[in-house]
Amino acid sequence: MSEITPDLVRHLASLSRILVTDEEVEKLAGELGVIVDAVAEVNKAVSGDVVPTSHPIPMSNVFREDEVRPSLSQQEALSGAPDSADGKFRVAAILDED
């Protein structure tokens, strides 16, 4: 049985910075429960001594020389920003007023 409770969905949504309504939480809990039950079978497939694969084609030591390349102009960098000021990206305050 799935362990995806509404509270867990709320916690995960907050970790993912997605605002969710109570209605969405209920719906997601149901949908994710079904999916998690289905994907949880990966546990059955593996034993401890299998090495995990994080990269499909084995490679190592891919480096770039320490050379400076052209950067974007400030205008290009800020071109997609919803808001900017003084050459910087402008965002809402980080802390609440209290």
Add this chain to the structure above:
Amino acid sequence: MAKDQLMPYEQAIEQFEVVIGLEVHVELNTKSKMFCGCANEFGSEPNTNVCPTCIGLPGSLPAVNKKAVESSIAIGLALGCQIAPTGRFARKNYFYPDLAKNFQTSQYDEPIAFDGKVDIELEDGEKFEVLIERAHMEEDAGKLTHVGGATGRIQGAEYSLVDYNRAGVPLVEIVTKPVFGAGAKAPELAAAYVRAIRDMVKAMNVSDARMERGNVRCDANVSLRPRGQEKLGTRTETKNVNSIRSVENAVRYEIQRQAHILAGGGSITQETRHWHEDRGHTSAGRPKSDADDYRYFPEPDLVPVVPAAEWIEEIRATLPENPALRRKRLQGDWGFSDLEFRDVLNADLLDQVEATVAAGAQPQAARKWWTGELSRLANAQDVSPDELAITPAQVARIQQLIDSGDLTDRLARDVVAGVLAGEGEPEEVIEKRGLKVVTDEGALVAAIDAALAQQPDVLEKIREGKVQAAGAVIGAVMKAMGGQADAARVRELILERAN
């Protein structure tokens, strides 16, 4: 904000055992950033050293700076660490506006270096061994400016501005194992450790190591446990303590603050705290909670670093002498007492003294210049002695002129002042200011005669054996000569006259 209650320090140490742990972030001085070709440069116009990768634009990808990996391995070797056969990058996921991708590319369970140690000697000569857990590579975040509200603080700000020039600058984070047994000296040990790391990376030239610019930053973990208790106490992490003095003060403060809470039956909240150097206290930041679930996983956009043994040895060959061994060697070579040598170390003048000796000065003379007159002048200008506008070679030259009798101590100080004032090399200053010692015996004899005429009883006193009476005449002669006489020669002439 309520002011913290503190327990007197001695009492805190008596009741509790202090355990500290230090995380030092070192910004590397590579030409380009960790994962892109933008310049790693301090003080540029905002958001001009940025590209799709370091501002995290959709579709951008990282590419690892080889020099940064080499510097990281070098730091690992200098810390006596083992270098990982496979080092892997990992993503540390959390949301913060200075973090362009909302994850930091770092390392997790496979850091580039691990298991090292650093020997630390405190001012009083007591020695400690600080064990290193790991050193790993990661990227720096951008810089936030808080606007509105009180003086640029995050609290009460109306909005914030982000500059990503610093985002992606390579960092090496050095993490110690818990340090036990320093007792009352824990704060001093913490400071000495950070100093040692700073000196090390500076000597290696892998970092500019300027703490005031944030090139070296320290997070200090402090926990207390009642004496005799085995279980570690709850720790706090004081973030971004950015000067050596602050490290000592912040650790001391946390010890006193926690001791007061624990003694009153309270418990410590596991949290991040901020050190305010201006106000001399720490304040609570975010509590550590479930929200700190960083969801590390191997960075799929990068492949592992697998350093070959030959590469590691090539890097090892570039390391400068181990600082501890170097200190031992220099103290032996120079014949300084422990006290003399520690004075030099504590004033951070080892490099200057060494360079002055190398330029031809006697070690003791070099030491006296740097810990004496030059430190005093630096202090007056509010800079460190190495920032004075005089080179070790110039100091050595001035000392040679003293040794040869061409300058008196007093004249030498004037020459130093001239060099600092930008009047040129010591010889030019001497020439321009006319600071040569008066070697014309006739002029000296005339001055002595004049002085003796004022103090006729002096010669008689000398003859009676009261040689110190000569002092008054020497003083008068020196004054008459405007300081440009060799006091020792004047004394000789007076004594000759008495015989």
Add this chain to the structure above:
Amino acid sequence: MSELVFKPASELAQLIAKKEVSSLEVTTAFFDRSEKLNEKTFSYLHLDRDKALAAAKQADAELAAGNVSSPLHGVPIAMKDVLTTKDAPSTAGSKILQGWIPPYDSTVVRKIREAAMPILGKTNMDEFAMGSSTEFSAYGPSKNPWDLTRIPGGSGGGSSSAVAGFLAPLATGSDTGGSIRYPAAVTGSVGAKPTYGAVSRYGVIALASSLDQIGPVSNTVLDSALLQDVIAGYDPMDSTSIPTSLGSMAEAVRRADFKGLKVGVVKQLSSDGFQAGIKELFDDTIAKLVAQGVEVVEVDCPSFEYAIAAYYLILPAEASSNLARYDSVRFGMRVEPEGNPTIERVMAATREAGFGPEVKRRIILGTYALSSGYYDAYYGSAQKVRTLIQQDLDKAFSQVDVLLTPTAPTTAFKLGEKLDDPLAMYLNDIATIPANLAGIPGMSVPNGLAKEDGLPSGVQSLAPAMQDAQMYRVGALIEQLYVAQWGAPLIAQAPNLEVANG
């Protein structure tokens, strides 16, 4: 309508090279058709006639000066909206990137421009490539040219419908679990996912970094091969890019022969769960190969059983992290809630409004799979399944040159049919996912129309990593056998879009 649009890219390239037609004429022909028919197929999110025609004129001018930039010089192409283009919006089918014009070109787009190939526009896709139908595009679904009430496959349904509907001779796709091959199968076109790392991912709006790969979409195997030759190659901007050349795919197609060919049929992907008509066509393909003297053996890949489960852990996990950057700070949409919200609340409100339901579902699933306490059971185990799948494939490829499977379990389903059943939607990828988990190349080639519904079916050719040439060889051979039977590629049997109604 110009007949030019029905010609394969390889032929157009030759006509242009011989100066029998100009790039401008060809590009104009596709533009005229696209502007007319895009409302039916909704293949394109963005069309820019002026820029495409300017590029075509430039290509013609270069040709006149004697400069041939590539074997596809002057042939226009549609780009999946997952690729950044500095002169056009790049949205990945998401509202959160609506109108975003990147300050840089992806490596693939740069190579396309350097090859003197005019870009017609940006094609529709499921939001951030999460889906199998384009129904999760924030801008509405694309339609299958064979039946406008059906899905064109996903996530690259914009590219597949553009090519199958002759709105473009070529297109690019991105394949994370089948997003090139599945749409190709259900639209009767050709699509190839190269070996992971063969084509640069720089400038590809990431879904799952360890699975994503860019590849060609076309109506013939040779066209895909020509396009792969243009876009493949080492790129220092992508650290997972393969440093060595995999050779010319077009050569592999032209030299394809049956001599000594050994083919494997995967036991786990040849029986249960496939539509009867699809199964029948697959058996027919195998029979045709046997008739040519090809040796066919059954291979056992037991861990394929866990491929979908592993995939739906790895993909959401990587995606949850890749999509964290959509936070309203540096680009894209921003939603400010009432009052004086903190940045945290602005980010949460923006992501709520800017992401569609499937994206949210997968981000939350991925966050779960990575969170402390669950990592080993989910993400960790899924990465181990990848190892097992690679081991199964290594064993299989020690016996045969390529593996063949049906590309998709069913023909194109009706729009809306699976929208409320995420799990059912995920099963469309059952045959395509193993290639992504293992990094190997795979391509889908049309092998007929299913008897039940008269809709296209595809056969998938899978080759060992780096042996894309082998995959193309077998794809070309299968195509030859069917063209011999039909007298033309399958796509020639597609209904006339100009009279079709949705």
